[in-house]
Amino acid sequence: MKTFQDKVFALVSRIPRGRVSTYKAIADKIGVKAYRAVGQVLKKNPYDSVPCHRVVCSDGSLGGYHGIASSKKKMILLKKEDIKIKNNKVEDFEKRIFIHY
């Protein structure tokens, strides 16, 4: 844990299965307001091992981990993780969001 992105990956990796998190939560936990930087780093995904599909927008929508929330495969993947997508948004998002303690 040293650079900004390392923190991001560390936090994202800590998201357990069946839970989701938001860019804001991650950035806030890190201590910065670089919400956009979080998404940007995730998109590059150098480690290629972070569950980026578990990171969504603050309002529960997929946001655009794949350009835009149009990749239904990701939705299915989330569904398999017990995360259901309703109307392009995470069902019970506020209850499923994972807070990094």
Next chain:
DNA sequence: GCTTTGACTCTCG
């Protein structure tokens, strides 16, 4: 070393 970009978020009309 400055400028541009981006998978965001908030506020206002």
Next chain:
DNA sequence: TCGAGAGCCAAAG
């Protein structure tokens, strides 16, 4: 309720 604009920060060019 929805769309547009502004603000924020870090990484890449």
